[in-house]
Amino acid sequence: MNYFIQQLINGLTLGSIYGLIAIGYTMVYGIIGMINFAHGDVFMVGAFVSLITVIVFGITGTTSIALGIGALILVAAISMIIAGIYGWTIERLAYRPLRGSFRLAPLITAIGVSIFLQNFVQATQGARVKPLNAIISGGFTILEGNDFVVRITYMQILIVVLTFLLMSGFTYLISKTPLGRAQRACEQDMKMAMLLGIDVNTTISTTFVIGAALAAVAGLMYLLYYGVIDFYIGFSAGIKAFTAAVLGGVGSLPGAMLGGLVIGLIEVFFAAYFSSEYKDVAAFSMLIVVLIFMPQGLLGRPEIEKV
């Protein structure tokens, strides 16, 4: 039982990270109907920018708490901004010229951007994994059984709380602000939105920037949680986050979060109870099963076929 609770905590933590990345996929898919294949690599770039900023600031586990928190917020802000610029640039250069063109073209450019980013980071930062000593360590022991101690680390609390805060913030943004309204209008009918005076280009750019910024936060959390990153983390995290977005129902923000949590939990539990080698198979099989029986995802709107 204790073991189960421990895995639940670990799964929720991982799921939060996936969920944050998934938001970027789901928003972009919702608004322009394309799989932004490079999004996972923006997450990776975000993790690298975070790593570099952490080192520039010289933050270590021994930095005093107040200073450390302040510095980490600054790190998050910087990597959000830089990743945002990456997101903006990618959209501007690789996707916008192809908007309204052949449907598969932006998918191929997205794959091209993904390959480019991976190899760009590999070429500039080296292929070796980057370890980072734990900055936020320690935690609570919440349950003490005879055989197994359930611990929740400060880092895990931070991840889940931060994810929750960001999620609430963005749900508010999408449902209540003019930007959110513009986004939803573009989602429904881009031409009509344009006719009504909505700046479609800016709206789409903003969507990419927001998605990239959230992915950067996810990258920072990944870095702090696992303490090791490399140029290849974007690929598998990206696929799983996209899986999460589809699982939750593409276009739905709470769906992306829920999907992320489900994928995180499946991965952790499968690794804990069955086999860690096949945990990816479990996550992807889950995706296939859900799509067959619930093609619109967990929280997506069902689509009625128009004849």
Add this chain to the structure above:
Amino acid sequence: MSLHDQTSPSLLPMIKRSVIATIIAFFLFLPTLGLKTTASGGVDGLFLTYRWLLLGIGCGFIFVIRMAYELFWAPKDGDQKPAKTQSALAKTLGSAKIAKSVGPLLLAFAIVFPFLPFSDRYILDLGILIITYVMLGWGLQIVVGLAGLLDLGYVAFYAVGAYSYALLSIHFGFGFWMCLPLAGLLAATWGIVLGFPVLRLRGDYLAIVTLAFGEIIRVILLNWRGFTGGSNGLSSIPRPSFFGLPFNQEPGGFAATFGLEYSSMQRIVFLYFLILALAVFTFFVTARLRRLPIGRAWEALREDEIACRSLGINTVNTKLSAFAIGAMFGGFAGSFFAAKQAFVSPESFNFMESATILAIVVLGGMSSQLGVVFSAIAMVGGVELLRQLQFLKVIFGNDFDPSQLRLLLFGLAMVLMMLWRPRGLVSTRMPTVFLKDKKTVSAAMISQGRG
């Protein structure tokens, strides 16, 4: 309209835009190019190296590129938007008559290729690689180009073919010609097994599920050590022989039987002709299929699935047949790959492969077989050309590995080529049947499919 009036007054805004681009590039490059984390080797983890020179070079590079773009390529305000005309290449390949003569010419060149003076082992290996990709491209073209189903996991069938050959020949001692149809059959079966549950899905979901499927296959190959050898792969796969004559120095070998002097090149040439034969076979079968009711139904499916159903076409079976036949050719190619390498490992079947094959199809043009040939040459041959990047060591230092830059440029080229020709090199399609004369159908008419 003289060029002179156009350029001189707008030079300032051009510079302004270029400077903005450079500033953006500065932020993009600052943490990646400008700062490098290096493991110190000690317990303390990482330390930073500052590379201001490199950052400067990068930003300057962007400024020059942007300026060049402004000066030479950007659409000028005063200009009429040039009507989108087809490039000469596309026109040539798109026209029925010329396509008919380009094909045989290419084939003739492919046949004499191994005997040309410059064809050493390296060049021949490259030729084999390109033809393998052409064959894979033709196989995937059925699924993506004709039926309009986006398959991001095509490499899974390539893998099934390769492992089928490896396992059948290692455990049962089956020969190549025995394994080839079996591998194709197994891959086709997998195509159906995968296709059956997922083909009811809408387009992009299908894409992600096929991607997931490709990954599942790879993870299984990686971890089912008892069966597939895990990450070590399967080695010492029997090499194919020339109608029972092995390529070795033994008395019963190929060279001895034909009274030739033994050379390791004989096997390479044989492999070259083997894949060429397989590719030609693929070409004729796929070209024929396209003209049959099944092929027309695939294209109709891409154009309008609902209309297909209203005409009594069983869309599920039609999609499955596209998946299965596409997979079968992937299986054939995989079988050849295993035979050529005498070694298979999961590393060869990652997502990059699927992406490359898909890019070859999309860049080639969705329904032009010749387009696939040219895009395979461009993509695979181009990447090989990028291997000759040793001079960059001068800039980046000696510990720099140009092969990383190779893939980086590959990704960049993928983006640029799609921006240049979003619908591929040959975007028109040839009617499969005609009454009086065969006219090409222009790209604007052709639907893109929802898959």
Add this chain to the structure above:
Amino acid sequence: MSQPLLTVNNLTMRFGGLTAVDSVTFDVYRNHITAVIGPNGAGKTTAFNCITGFYKPTDGQIVLRHKDDKEFKLEEMEDFRISQHAKVARTFQNIRLFGGMTVLENLMIAQHNHLMKASAYTIGGIFNTPSYQRAQEAAKKKALSWMDRVGITDRADDPAAALPYGAQRKLEIARAMCTDPVLLCLDEPAAGLNPKESEELNALLRSIRDHDDVGILLIEHDMSVVMEISDHIIVLDYGRKISDGTATEVRNDPAVIKAYLGVVEE
């Protein structure tokens, strides 16, 4: 009158809380043109989609009878099987042609099931067997005869999307007829046609009715078309059948007048 070709009994279709078609009952006869009319949102297209299998009706029976007295329960059949076995063909309100394929190709695809068999499910086709060649030629001939009848033969090798609107409508009908239907369902065939094209359409539909041994069921907005060519008219309003009879009967039915003109309220 002889046995009806199609019997629709108590057809009901609900989407969530909305009842689009509410226990509608009517018959369609061979060699008759039956029109379903009604104001916007009356449930015409929904009823149509139920008959052709694109929607599964919530309730009711739809029975189609062939000449050999074979009966098909359409509400239980998958859409493509309705076309394949029960021989019901249809067109769409917003034309659905295979735009990137030529006119001839469009008409060949309509003969898919027949040609698939002739090609021995592709295996014989690959080797181009004589029997397949014959079937292919016959299919081309049939396509040609339909192109002649609707008058688009000179555009045979042009992509369908390049045809003018009126010709596209005709092509869609020709394509439906190439499936050898016993029941032809047309969803607003005259929509968007100019008076001359509309006239040609009437002539075409009459000729199909008189010479091809099919029943025609059509949805139409354009009253002039309906009144002129229909043998039998069914009027729907808010999903219910409010009138049923010949053109004159329907025209004088107070319920119909009320539905179309509304209660004087302004």
